[in-house]
Amino acid sequence: MQGSANLNVMIKAARKAGRSLTKDFREVENLQVSMKGAGDFVSRADIAAEDILKEELMGARPTYGWLGEEGGETPGQDPTRRWIVDPLDGTTNFLHGLPHWAISVALEHKGQIVAGVVYDAAKDEMFYAEKGQGAWLNDRKRLRVSGRTKMIESIFATGVPFAAKRTLPATLQDLARLMPECAGVRRFGSAALDLAYVAAGRYEGYWERELNIWDIAAGTLLVTEAGGMIDGLRDGQSALDGNLIAANGEIFNPFAKIIRNG
Template sequence: MPSTDRIPALDRDGLAQRLATAKAAATAAGDALLAHYARRDRLVIDQKGVNDFVSQADREAEDIIAAILRPAFPQDGFLGEETGLSGPEAAAAVWCVDPLDGTTNFLKGAHNWCVSIGLWAGGAPVVGVIHDPVRGETFAAAAGLGATMNGTPISVTAIAALDQAAIGVGHNRRVDVDAFTLGLNRLLSRGAGFRQVGAGALMLAYVAAGRVDAYAEGHMLPWDAVAGLALIREAGGALTDYLAGGRSLTGGGPMIAGSPALVAEILAVMGETIPARLA
C-alpha cells in the first residue's frame, strides 16, 4: 500500500477523518439524488457543451457535499465540477468533487451514475469515495488504509494479458476523435475486450474492485479522476503519472490505471493516442 510518509500535510488520523467525512457527504448527496431520480422528468436541464448536461440535481448535490466538507476541513481547498475552485489559496489538500458523474445516464433513467469525492495532497490522490446510490455500493479508500466496497476489502485483478482483459476506455470532446479511435483500434486488435458504462468515475471504482481490469482515458478532469485513482492505488493497482510535466490539478490530464501487469502494456499499445507516462 502507498505510504503516507510522502504526504506531510496529512497524518493517518487526518486521512481517516477525511475518509469518514467524505463517505458521509457522498451518502447525503446520493440520497438527495435518488429523490430527484424518482422525479427526473421535472428537472430543469441546461446544456453546458456538446453532450454535456447539468441539472439542479447536480447543483444541489454539490451544495450538500460542500456544506459537509468545508466546515469540517476549512484548511482544504474545494474543486467542484459545478462551482470551480474555492478555499485557501495555498491549501495543501484539495477536494475534487463530481456530485453526479454520469448525468446523461441519470437523466435518461439508466442506472450507471455515481457521486465521486476525491482528495489530492502531496502530489497524489490520497482519499477516494465513489458512491453508487442505485445499487447501494460505496467504494472507499485512503492512503495506507486500504480500499473497500461497503466495508469489504477490494483489489484489482491479476490479469496480465490483453487478450484476457476487459478494458474500459473513456472519450470526451477534449480528445481528438481520430486519436481516440486509433488507440481503441490498436487495443481491440490485440484482443482486449471493451467496456464502457458512461461514467468514468464508476469505471475506476470497478477497476479497484476487480470488475474491470484497467481503464484508460486521453484526458480526465480531476473531479472524475482523483477518487478513483486513490481507490486503485490502495487496491494494489498501478497508475500513470496523472499530472506529468507540471500539469495543473484544475486542468486534469491523461491517465491509465489498473492491473499492474496491464498498465505499461496498454500505454505501449495505445502510444501517442494517450500522452501519458508511467508514475
C-alpha cells in the same frame, strides 16, 4: 476498515448527497436541465448535490480549500488541503435514466490525493480508500485489482468522446489497435466508476484523454491502493492532468504499449 475522521466525513457527505440524487433520479423525466456546452448537461439535481457536499465537507473542515465541478475553486485558510468534488459523474446517464453514475470526493494534501470516495448511489456501492490503508467496498470488502495476466482474456474501459471533441480520432485509433488484442472494451459513461471498477478487478484496465481532476481524483487513489498501476498517457504527464492509463500490474505494460503507440 476503520477510517480516519476525514474519511468518515467524506462517506457521510457522499451518502447524504446520494439520497438527494436518488430521489431526483426516480423523477428524471421531470428534471429541468440547462445546457452548459455541447453534449454536456447540468441538472438542478447536480447543483443541489454539490450544495449538500459543500455544506457537509466545509462544515466539518471549514479551513480546507474547495474545488467542485459546478462551483469552481475556493482557496482555503489551510493552503495544503482541499476537497476535490464531482457531485454527479455520469450526468448524461442520469438524465437518460441509466443507473450508472456516481459521486466522487477526494481530499488532497500537499498535492497528493490522500483519501477518496466514489459512491454509486443507484447500486449502493461505496468505494473508498486512504493512502497506505488499502481500498475497500462498503463495510468490509477489501478491493484488489484483477489477477488476469493475458491481454486476450482482459476487458478494458474508456470514454468515447462525444459531440465534436477533438480527441475522437485518437480514441478510435486506440480502439482499432486494442480490440483485436483483448476480450472487449466497455464504455459506461462514468470515469469515476471506471477507475473504481479497475480497483475492484471488474476491468483489467482503463484509459481516457482530457478528463478533469474532479472526475478522477478519488478513483486514482482507489486503483493504487487496490494494487494497480496508474500513469499519464505520455511520458512526463501526470495522471491527474486528465490523460491517464490504469491497469493491474501484469497487464499494464502490454496495455500501455498498445495505447501509447498511437
